[in-house]
Amino acid sequence: MHLVVQALILGTLTGGVYALMASGQTLIFGIMKVINLAQGAYVVLGAYLTMSLFQWTHIDPFLLILLTTPILFFVGAATQWFLLRPLRPADATELSLLVTFAVALGLEGLMSVMYKTTLRSIQPGYENHSWTIAGYQVNEVRFYAFLLSIAMLVILYLILQKTKFGRAIRATVQNPMSAQLLGVNSNLVSAFGFGLGVATSAAAGAVFGLITPFNPGSHYDLISRLLTVVILGGLGSIGGSVIAAMVMGVGAALVSALSAPVWSDFTFFAVLIIVLLVRPRGMFGAKVRGAL
């Protein structure tokens, strides 16, 4: 029983981090119907940026997110503006898979040149600290990461629900032509939306670099997990992605605790295959798709 509860705690905290990563992916899909295969690479880029800035400035990695978020926002917006916007609308969904995969490979190559392929991690000194609560271990970094994920999701929610820009994003998701007729500049919304989706990688990257050793090739593993989460949640639903992320985080931790850690990764692929066979629109796809 102790093992199960410990796994539930770990899974919940990890699920929060997946939720943050997946929310950006979902936002991008919701606005542009683009499955961004570079999202994992952006997370790894976020991790390297945080690591470099931390080594240079010695500012706490969590605080560095304030610096890395705008950087990744501009990287994302530039990707959309220069690489995705020129695609013909009729082919955009299919071709964007190739373009974003090319971006992922390009980023991987760039990071390999700059940082080599050695596994790195961000070590502020408290990365292995834990609290013991009622006999259960709660890792300090994962706990902060979980809180950060919740905070970022709340900010994302407030941007989407309470601001004029957020309303324009949701309108474009739900009815692009109508939004355009009402004066929404769909090109700008797409660039900002893509930027916002990629900007979540800054926080996700910092957290990822704190809890896991990484190298430029880590994005392959990340993107496969992210795709599982967003497909399970229902493409285009941020709420669905958050729930799916928690389910996968807890599920993978339970599998790891009750069998062996090696089966934890396999959980994602097993769930992906089952969802695609049984309910390809995901848990919430039919109900809330298009509503973000």
Next chain:
Amino acid sequence: MTSNTPLLSLTEVTAGYGAGLVLKGVNLTVERGQIVCVIGPNGSGKSTVLKTVSGLLGVKSGSVRFNGEEISELTSRRRLDLGIVHVPQDRSLFPGMSVHENMMMGAFILTDHKLIAERMERAAELFPIVKVRANALAGSLSGGEQKQVEVARSLMLDPALILLDEPSIGLDPKSRKLVFESVKALAEDGRTILLVEQNARSGLAVSSMGAVLEAGKVALTGRGSDLLDDPEVARLYLGVKAK
């Protein structure tokens, strides 16, 4: 611009998709305060006329003048600034947003909050559903109610010209009645409307002027009531056998 200048005039307008022409020299005039209804068979180019006015589709040749100013080269956003609002044929509300949020989207290009609140009040006077169902998701409304909100939303910019594309299409008789009551309400409010309608009888009945579009050209124009009495129009578009 003189006081005699029509609000909208299309002169020998040709337009289409790809290499094909849908409009093959359309001439049409809309005076201030008029409701002009364009009727015609499927594929005659009725919706295309509206798209060339709102800027969703560029013209290949000819002239589109608004208030005497040539607008055929302007972007759809610029035409919106001039007061041309297009309510498209397909349902154009944002189904996952509330009625209130949909109304706010109608004022997207405005920044004056006081003005937006005034316009919202004005729209709600004409279309009480805007207030009564303010918090309901637009997607949960009936087809007729959704069309009412779409029309109400178009008023948020206090438009000089409203382009209404087949507002009754796909609706049940009760909802259709609601829609034409909405058009009447707009007329009584002194709005200028270019209406495209498949339901020719109802469309012409609420219109001051009518135009019959055939194969991309205006074949006939006249007062709405005169076209309703025209035996040829009645035979072709109103489902009445020729005497």
